[in-house]
Amino acid sequence: MSLTIKVLVGVFLGILLGLFINLSGLNSQDGWINTYIVDGLFFVIGKMFVNGLKMLVVPLVFFSLICGVCGIGNLSTLGRVGGKSFLLYMMTTAIAIAVAISLAVSVGLGEGMEFEEATSFTAKETPPLSEVIINIVPSNPIQAMANGDMLPLIFFSILVGISMLMLGEKSTPFVKGAEIANEIMMKMVTIVMAIAPYAVFALIAKSVAELGLELLIQLAAYVAVLVSALLIHLLFTLMIVLKLFSGLSPMIFLRKIRSAQVFAFSTASSNATIPVTLRTVTKRLGVDNAVASFTVPFGATINMDGTAIMQGVATVFIANIYGLELGVMGYLTVILMSVLASVGTAGVPGVGLIMLSMVFTQVGLPVEGIGLILGVDRLMDMIRTAVNVSGDAVVSSIVAKSEGSLDRGVYDDSMAGVEDAESLVIKNV
Helix, strand or coil: CCHHHHHHHHHHHHHHHHHHHHHCCCCCCCCHHHHHHHHHHHHHHHHHHHHHHHHHHHHHHHHHHHHHHHHHCCHHHHHHHHHHHHHHHHHHHHHHHHHHHHHHHHCCCCCCCCCCCCCCCCCCCCCCHHHHHHCCCCCCHHHHHHHCCHHHHHHHHHHHHHHHHHHHHHHHHHHHHHHHHHHHHHHHHHHHHCCHHHHHHHHHHHHHHHHCCHHHHHCHHHHHHHHHHHHHHHHHHHHHHHHHHHCCCHHHHHHHCHHHHHHHHHHCCCCCCHHHHHHHHHHHCCECHHHHHHHHHHHHHHCCHHHHHHHHHHHHHHHHHCCCCCHHHHHHHHHHHHHHHHCCCCCCCCHHHHHHHHHHHHHCCCHHHHHHHHHHHHHHHHHHHHHHHHHHHHHHHHHHHHCCCECHHHHHCCCCCHHHHHHCCCCCC
16 A cells, blocks of 8 residues: 555544544543543654654755755746745635635624633734744744744745855855755655654544544534635635646646645644655656745745635634624735735644634634634644645646746656655665
């Protein structure tokens, strides 16, 4: 079996075991199953796997961006690639939240529903837009790397790459060193991915064991609308954008992006999925590494289509439950804030709640309402992260096609890159 199939089997078995533990009452707080299995073994395995992926993110982004900038070859091409990527990411995010709000309003999500007092939720203080922009330039790049601050890291990496381009032949040894370092990081990806099926089983089993069915039933309408909006964006909006701007086949794309989607779903982290997304985009979709090394890390930082959809649906849901009318201007504000909030937000699990608190504050909704969706947010976070990663791959393919940096033969070949992107078997270790 390919690694993707093994991971899907792990997801299925994890769901079954999680439901059994939850429905049988074995997840009681004082029980040994919950203490030693759910919060013990499953938590440790899942956390180690996610940490292993995150361990690779900073060095992989740093070296891949340097290689990407140098591989592009000249500053004018770099400007085109960056500009196209940014505009496409912002456009798809704006469309995503507009569709989500329209769908939620049309079905009257949350109207007439009654809930018990919401779980308390303390939002972190969100910085103003000016501070986000200022912090793009790191005062200490080493500190930015240590903290995993993606935008400052991307800015510094691109600046290093631009400086190397301007230096010319003198920087050749450093360029070769960065390329070797990048290959080393990709080999480390192969090693970490070898345990993915077992780690994904543990992650899913723990989430389902803790989630339960009661809150899922109460929030069935919210979940249904949110999942519908996410699927509409993935299967229609993104595929139309792909076909319109590149002429590439959406069906081929959807078949080949599955491995990245599965890992995004299991980790709920765009950043942690960067290694897999890079592998899939370059080996399966035929995008040149010089473009993918720039667009994928860039997208993992600023492309939050799935998160924006959640914000739109949640805003309508909470506003209707509390009987508050936002009006057209209120929803336009939500769209604008969600697009701006996606810039500089880390692609890590649960960050959508922090972004949502900023949106709620801006439009005057009670932040406490976020407590109503806390029970299902982990599962929804997993789904919307898969949509985020798909958007990264769509934009990467469009930009590469427009730059003549996409191998159409690889894209159209159903077996191209299967071993590299899906099997990920450890060789010569």
